[in-house]
Amino acid sequence: MKKQQFRRFILDSVPVAMVTMDADLKITSFNIRAEELTGYAAHEAIGQPCHMILRSSRCENDCPLQTVASSMESATGLEGEIVDRFGDHVPVRIGTAAIESDDGSFVGYLEVIEDISRQKEMEREKHNFISMVAHDMKSPLIAIGGLINRLKKEQTCKGNEKLQEYLRVIGDAEARLESLAQEFLEYSRLESSQLNLQQxxxxxxxxxxxxxxxxxxxxxxxxxxxxxxxxxxxxxxxxxxxxxxxxxxxxxxxxxxxxxxxxxxxxxxxxxxxxxxxxxxxxxxxxxxxxxxxxxxxxxxxxxxxxxxxxxxxxxxxxxxxxxxxxxxxxxxxxxxxxxxxxxxxxxxxx
Ligand SMILES: Nc1ncnc2c1ncn2[C@@H]1O[C@H](COP(=O)(O)OP(=O)(O)OP(=O)(O)O)[C@@H](O)[C@H]1O
Ligand SMILES: [Mg+2]
Incomplete structure (x- = not known):
């Protein structure tokens, strides 16, 4: 395999979008995953300024490539969104690095973009499921707790030690489940950052x-x-x-x-x-x-x-x-x- 073909093969085999840019932020290479992510073909993207193709929520005020250019330091794990050719917003995780020539002079940029929409969707589903279960558990449990207390006070139960003991055990179990549901709900709110801090x-x-x-x-x-x-x-x-x-x-x-x-x-x-x-x-x-x-x-x-x-x-x-x-x-x-x-x-x- 020739060097050029080998490079192409590697670029198209990685499971993330990889885009390189020259020093003027014009796209110089665009792999298959980048085509899938953005909806643009490589021949449409190459030569374009990167913000026209990788339209990201970070482009305007928080361009990760600016940081690379000023500090020459790479960055990974930056989360954001990319708007694809069809106007859909895709959640992504971005990594950026500067490309240097053999003599150490600055040549351009590399951006690695991972589509994390499936991961975000699963997090949302998990959160919705947890909140739904915890929420739906709470009201029947409160009703059970109330009825247990009422039963304890009923004349038929008052004098009956065995019944009182059963009610105490059921009451304890109900209280444990209620506290689990409460903790569950609060944890799921915290996890999804829904709970705004009152600082x-x-x-x-x-x-x-x-x-x-x-x-x-x-x-x-x-x-x-x-x-x-x-x-x-x-x-x-x-x-x-x-x-x-x-x-x-x-x-x-x-x-x-x-x-x-x-x-x-x-x-x-x-x-x-x-x-x-x-x-x-x-x-x-x-x-x-x-x-x-x-x-x-x-x-x-x-x-x-x-x-x-x-x-x-x-x-x-x-x-x-x-x-x-x-x-x-x-x-x-x-x-x-x-x-x-x-x-x-x-x-x-x-x-
Ligand atoms: N100080 C500690 N010493 C020994 N083990 C600990 C300590 N803190 C936590 N653990 C271990 O970590 C686990 C998780 O702790 P965590 O506080 O999340 O849950 P928990 O104490 O089991 O239940 P909960 O806090 O929800 O009532 C515990 O079950 C225990 O095994
Ligand atoms: Mg604990």
């Missing part, structure tokens, strides 16, 4: 102290030494209620997955750009092979035999922290304990 100046140390005090009675029940080494920090713009939920979920786990008389310590530190909050426990820990999955919805590591839960707590933590432009991470040693670290930017960062 205001928030003191992280005050929030941590509040959460610590709420958990103290439970920690004491387990004889756990719970401490918050919180020092004054600059207030940051955040959704205090949602962060309350983040800290509650992590602390709830730290206590739930620790043996009696263990220590749980919260500490904070500040860097130039971030506030870093550490939750350290001396609990059962998490095995290496489980670590990548614990932030996934409904994932419960081997702790599930020893405790109750829905596996949604950390998924909500991740979604909320991400919406704040922050990160959450974990390190753990089985048998010794875990450290969950939440990093929140001091300045608002665009998502």
């Amino acid at each position: 205001s100046e928030t003191s992280i140390e005050e929030l941590l102290q509040k959460v610590t005090e709420i958990h103290r009675p439970r920690a004491e029940e387990q004889k756990i030494d719970l401490s918050c080494e919180c020092k004054p920090l600059p207030a940051i713009k955040a959704d205090a209620d949602r962060l309350h939920r983040v800290f509650t979920n992590i602390l709830d786990n730290a206590i739930k997955y620790s043996p009696e008389k263990a220590e749980v310590t919260i500490s904070v530190k500040e860097t130039d750009q971030e506030i870093v909050i550490r939750f350290k426990d001396q609990g059962w820990g998490i095995a290496d092979e489980e670590l990548p999955y614990i932030f996934d919805a409904f994932y419960r590591a081997d702790a599930k035999e020893k405790s109750t839960g829905h596996g949604l707590g950390l998924a909500a933590v991740k979604a909320i922290v991400r919406q704040h432009g922050g990160r959450v991470s974990v390190t753990s040693t089985p048998g010794k304990g875990s450290v969950f670290t939440v990093r929140l930017p001091k300045e608002e960062k665009p998502l």
Whole structure:
């Protein structure tokens, strides 16, 4: 195979659209996937300015190629939309890089565009399904809960211990299902970013102290030494209620997955750009092979035999922290304990 043919073969075999441009942003090559994505044939596209063919939502104010040109740095994972020849909007993920000649001088650009419409559609379907199930579960459950309470008060049941016991068990099961439906619904809203953050100046140390005090009675029940080494920090713009939920979920786990008389310590530190909050426990820990999955919805590591839960707590933590432009991470040693670290930017960062 000749060099030219070989190059063509590679370009047309990759499962993503690949387009090259010269230094004036005129298209110089256009593979088969690019033809499929845009609806333009290669001979129509080549020679045209790229914004005429790759009509993207980013073209006007946020052209990824401008960044490449100014910094000579490549970029990947940029999400946006392309309007194809027929006016349809196609969600895409874009990667860009500068092309240099052998002597290092700038020749043009490469843009790699992946059609992610199927992936977006599946995410939408998953979200709709989850919301629908959770929503439709809630009203019958509320009705069942109400009727159980009424039955408990009926004369025939009042004196009957067995019946009261049955009603208590049914009532507990109903309450568990209702809380699952509620958590389900809230998580699916968070996941789809439907839940707009209500941001205001928030003191992280005050929030941590509040959460610590709420958990103290439970920690004491387990004889756990719970401490918050919180020092004054600059207030940051955040959704205090949602962060309350983040800290509650992590602390709830730290206590739930620790043996009696263990220590749980919260500490904070500040860097130039971030506030870093550490939750350290001396609990059962998490095995290496489980670590990548614990932030996934409904994932419960081997702790599930020893405790109750829905596996949604950390998924909500991740979604909320991400919406704040922050990160959450974990390190753990089985048998010794875990450290969950939440990093929140001091300045608002665009998502
Ligand atoms: N501090 C911890 N120590 C040990 N294991 C942990 C810790 N935090 C989380 N895990 C593991 O990660 C899993 C996922 O945690 P997550 O908070 O999402 O769910 P859950 O606690 O099981 O249920 P939920 O929070 O919805 O009531 C847990 O089931 C547990 O196995
Ligand atoms: Mg939990």
